Amino acid sequence: MSADLLIDPGLVAALRRARHVAVLTGAGVSAESGIPTFRDAQTGLWASFSPEDLASPAGFRRNPRRVWEWYAWRRELVAQAAPNPGHLALAELARYVPQLTLITQNVDGLHQRAGSEAVIELHGNIGRVVCAEEGGVVEQWDESGGELPPRCPRCGAHLRPDVVWFGELLPEAAMAAAWAAARSCDLFLSIGTSGLVEPAASLPRAAMQAGATVAVINLDVTTAARPPLYTLNARSGELLPALLRAAWDDTPP
Ligand code: APR
Numbered sequence: 001m002s003a004d005l006l007i008d009p010g011l012v013a014a015l016r017r018a019r020h021v022a023v024l025t026g027a028g029v030s031a032e033s034g035i036p037t038f039r040d041a042q043t044g045l046w047a048s049f050s051p052e053d054l055a056s057p058a059g060f061r062r063n064p065r066r067v068w069e070w071y072a073w074r075r076e077l078v079a080q081a082a083p084n085p086g087h088l089a090l091a092e093l094a095r096y097v098p099q100l101t102l103i104t105q106n107v108d109g110l111h112q113r114a115g116s117e118a119v120i121e122l123h124g125n126i127g128r129v130v131c132a133e134e135g136g137v138v139e140q141w142d143e144s145g146g147e148l149p150p151r152c153p154r155c156g157a158h159l160r161p162d163v164v165w166f167g168e169l170l171p172e173a174a175m176a177a178a179w180a181a182a183r184s185c186d187l188f189l190s191i192g193t194s195g196l197v198e199p200a201a202s203l204p205r206a207a208m209q210a211g212a213t214v215a216v217i218n219l220d221v222t223t224a225a226r227p228p229l230y231t232l233n234a235r236s237g238e239l240l241p242a243l244l245r246a247a248w249d250d251t252p253p
Contacts, residue, residue, distance in 0.1 A: 006239065011230045012246045014187050014213040020099040022185035023090060024178075024203050025236075028192020028218060030108050032084040032237035035077060039194050056166045060132070064158050068149035071161040075126050083114035086191070089240035091115035096248050101181035103174075105193060105200050107163045120174050120181075122200055128162035131155060137162065175199060182206040191217045192236050 015021070027037035040047075049070065053059040060067045083091075091114040094100045102119050104111055107126040111119045129138050131152035141150040141159055149158045164170050178200070182188060188207035195201045195216075208214045208228065215230040216223065217239050225231040232239055 015247045018187040020185040021097045021187045022101045022181040023189045025104045026193025033081040065148045078108045083110045084237040086236035086240045087114035103178045124163035130162045132160045133157035183210040188214045
């Protein structure tokens with residue numbers, strides 16, 4: 001079914017009148033850019049790797065080289081990827097609504113490359129590397145010696161990707177901004193996330209409890225929906241441009 005047909009006029013009306021739209025994205029938004037999601041069966045990254053071994057402090061302590069190489073592979077994947085129409089539609093949405101808060105669980109930086117600004121990165125960014133001891137960002141490092149992970153030029157400890165691993169706390173300021181947006185928005189869009197990982201998974205519920213309209217855009221939505229909850233089973237790269245067309249095609253900003 002065409003994405004345009006999936007869109008409830010009630011959701012379009014809520015979008016058009018919203019003063020503050022909050023958006024939470026997950027790996028599904030980057031799937032159409034060729035970045036594997038985490039949990040989709042067969043293709044999901046975790047299907048080939050164990051989260052405990054590759055995205056946890058214990059996994060890094062056990063085998064820092066394997067973790068570094070896995071993230072280097074993902075960094076390369078991201079570098080070759082391009083923002084898809086879903087990312088671009090969210091960047092364009094900022095031009096139509098008075099206030100847009102974009103919160104992402106993704107670490108690929110594709111929202112920023114699509115033109116979105118002030119992106120709240122709950123799980124960090126794979127493009128940044130930090131010292132595993134001091135935590136500070138390291139811009140340049142030397143891999144010529146062949147030792148991986150490379151060493152911090154300041155203190156000699158291992159370098160690691162600036163992403164939040166299982167068991168680690170999310171960046172406090174980012175989480176506080178995400179909670180504030182969920183509790184003050186008129187419309188909350190949850191897009192391309194399985195909603196399995198806390199605390200991000202609680203944001204849509206917090207928005208609804210605060211009186212917002214909530215739309216869940218995903219590929220495997222099963223929840224029965226009635227306003228103020230809307231569910232749309234569609235690819236974000238198709239649905240999001242269709243949603244903007246439905247709301248503003250006759251009234252450009
Ligand atoms: N459009 C919309 N949704 C999609 C698309 C698409 N093109 N492709 C896949 N999806 C949906 C899948 O159906 C799935 O429900 O996106 C969701 C992706 O879920 P996950 O793979 O669990 O990714 P995410 O929700 O972002 O995971 C949250 O878990 O592993 C940690 O830190 C990691 O940030 C990640 C967090």
